[in-house]
Amino acid sequence: MGYIRLKDIRVSYDNKNNILEGLNLDIQKGELVSLLGPSGCGKTTTLRVIAGFIEPNDGQFLLEDEDLTHVPVHKRNFGLVFQSYALFPHLTVFDNVAFGLKLKKLDKNVIQEKVDAMIKACDLEGLGQRFPKELSGGQRQRVALARALVIEPKILLLDEPLSNLDAKLRINMRIEIKRIQKKLGITTIFVTHDQEECFSISDKVAVMNKGVIEQYDTPEEIYAHPKTEFVARFIGFENFIPLKKKENHVYVGENGALFHVDNDVDCQSCQATIRPDDILVITSVDNKENILKGTVEVRTFLGKSYQYEVATELGRVVVNSSNEHIYESGQDIVLLLPANKIILV
Amino acid sequence: MKKSLKYLLLVPGIVMLVVFLVMPLLSTIMPTVFDQGFSLKAYIDFFKDPYYVQIFMRTLRVSLIAAIVCIILGVPTSYFISRCHPKWRGLLMAISIFPMLTNSVIRAFAWINILGKNGVINTILMNLHIIDEPITMLYTEFSVLIGTIYLFLPLMIITLVGVMENIDNDMMEAAESLGANRLTAFFKVVLPLSLPGIIVGSVLVFTGALSAYTTPSLLGGTKNMVMATLINQKSTVLGDWTGASVIALIMIITTIVVMKVLNYIAAKLDKRGESNA
Known part of the structure; x- marks a missing residue:
């Protein structure tokens, strides 16, 4: 029994072409799972179903055996990091990170404490009063991560979070993400089209193609024993x-x-x-x-x-x-x- | 080209401005402040006369309320349009701008037909037996207000859609994922980010309403004069050109003050890093 379970998820925008076709996925607690595939394979759609932005036409999304399929986004308490980071430009780093906590109406001192701790954990000390415009790409990325993690989410969802960074920073950031993820033991789903990135950080990888998962295994197993031609081609055969x-x-x-x-x-x-x-x-x-x-x-x-x-x-x-x-x-x-x-x- | 020579390029523009803006402006101001030596008597007299003060206040009130109503009506409409599929967005924009394509006299007459004693609203209400006597809506401040809002709402919408289109949808989704419902996300994210647009839109509506002539003269009648109609009366009916100039100058100063105040408020509220200031 998985911590997160997707059962027979079908998503279609026009009821003719399915974006996702009977997708099944089980994720254990504390795992970092990647959804890997070319653009248009449905990996982002899968993530958005989990996040709650898309209601599937059929199927169920369960978290700890609780059906969350129709629970609205703001009641799920999942942390999200977007490809564009989506930082609020009118708020300082501190206020960006505090955004979720303020909505929970926590005590001011508690918010201050938690935000400071998270800013420290994400290596953003001294930047609290800056605005997003005044930060580098890597710093913005870390603010986005801090903002998602400070609400102590049940799941962390990352949508191609590294694709806007340069090559060297990407490698540093993915190690950083892995480190924070292991430290907090937070179940994480990572969407990417970069095979190397995905293999280096994931506990398990789901290779997707045309709305279905072609293979769901450890990176080592997928690398050594691809099960289908598509998977083999995608990982360099x-x-x-x-x-x-x-x-x-x-x-x-x-x-x-x-x-x-x-x-x-x-x-x-x-x-x-x-x-x-x-x-x-x-x-x-x-x-x-x-x-x-x-x-x-x-x-x-x-x-x-x-x-x-x-x-x-x-x-x-x-x-x-x-x-x-x-x-x-x-x-x-x-x-x-x-x-x-x-x-x- | 020599450095000194390139300033020659400015000459045509400067000549245009001096001949058609600075000189007329000076010839408007001069008679109002010179009456056997420098004096502000004309202005003091204006603000001492309760009739004129009433018109001045009415003009301010109508412009201010029009701006506020345009914000209240424009913000949700613009947000809706900006989130539409581009295909529908163009159509909806065209529909909202459509009133601007018709002549303002015709628009005013349309409102006379709707608001008049035998107009559409009164006829419906009478036939439904909700009222026995027609309500007086036309030739009141209310009708001027309605006409002005109708006139300037498209300006607000065009301005706001432009600003709101640039607010990434990710921003709303990020707010939602952090526990904000749609309404909270709107007030915490979209509204503050639209502030520059709201300010620009308000300035356009306010200054437009302040100087509008056709709508208040056709829908307000003689009892509900505003500054623009007062100028017309002073100059063409009474031949009091100095008096008209005084009013014109008061309007110019009012506009400048309001713009300054709004910009100040905008700068106070909208801080997103020095680079944007």
Whole structure:
């Protein structure tokens, strides 16, 4: 039983096209879960259903077994951080953070105490009397986080909170978010389209596509064993080779080549996928299995390695290979697809 | 171009201003303060006459109430329009501005038809037997007020929609997520952020109402004169050009004072960092 449960959520604006289609998601207390997917996959919609801005056409949203599907936003007590931060420009940092507490009609001294503590926790000391316009991007981000956390929310919802920051600040901020989240033990849902960002901070990741969750697992599991072609593509698998099952752990390609696969799945014809980094370019052909022959078409320099686009008998394959051996375009090469690196989807 | 030469570019503008603004203004002011030497007698006389003071106060009252009513009617309407889908927003804006496209004489006559003794309102109320005698609405301060509000509400709406469109919807949602219901969020976030628009709109409505002539003269009759109609009476009916100038100057000063006061209030209330001040 999850702390947060989404049951068969369907959202449609025109009753023809579903933005979310029977979405199910269970989140345990204290977890940081990411919703990962390309734009338009429904991840923000899911977040807005949880926040209460969108009432689903069907389905239920439960928090600790209490049905909150139709509870208005302002009665949910969830902390929200927006992509735009949405700080109130007419209020100082202090008043922005105090906004939620003032609405709860808390005692002035209590508000002062809590806001000061949160400002300190978010590393904003001395900025209390500044206005949002006078802050840097990272500082605004932290004010938005402080404002959401000071109300002691049951859930923290983050909608692409890092996408307006520059690369270096993003990495610092995501560590910061993780640190604060673990310290407070607050259940957090994080929406992002950035795979690296999401893997680095999440306990679990839900990869979404076209309104459904394609895979819901730990980042390690998703990275190593994507379950569908979409997930594999989204997290950097570029090569897809159609194979047919011959016997357990042995598959055959359209050209008759045999492939051993360590991680067998239950399918008759499926696609083998492998990361460009995991393919080896070999010189001597001493075994006949897991081999693909092809011709280099394009070579591009990536810095730490070269990337080759190779035309093989089973289609185009992308390979990353170290700088030690450089192959020219037009050159025939042999590729080894290690049995433990092939994933079937 | 030489540095000194570039000031030559200012000459046409300055000539225009001097000939068509400064000189007429001076020739308006001069006779009112020079009566065998400098004297403010004309102004003192104006404010000593209860009849004129009454007109002055009526003008102020009508303009002030019109501005306040336009805020009360304009703020929710503008907020609604600004939150509409852009497709509907254009249409709604067109509808709200529509009255401005008709001639003010025609608009005043429309109100005569509605408010008159045999007008639409009285006919309906009489036929429903709610009243036995027609209510006098036309040629009262009330009818002047109605006409003025009708005249200037579009100005308030245009100004406010422009400001409110720029208030990000995230802001409202953030307030809601922090525990504010829609109404509280509106008063705590949208209203303070609309303040610059409300001030500009109020200045436009107030100054417009202060100097409006057609509407008060057609809907107010001779009993409910305002400053603008008084000027007309002084100058064209009585031939008292100095008297008309005195009133004109009082109106100019009133406008300046009101604008200064509103700007001061705006600066006091709207502080969002030095960069915006």
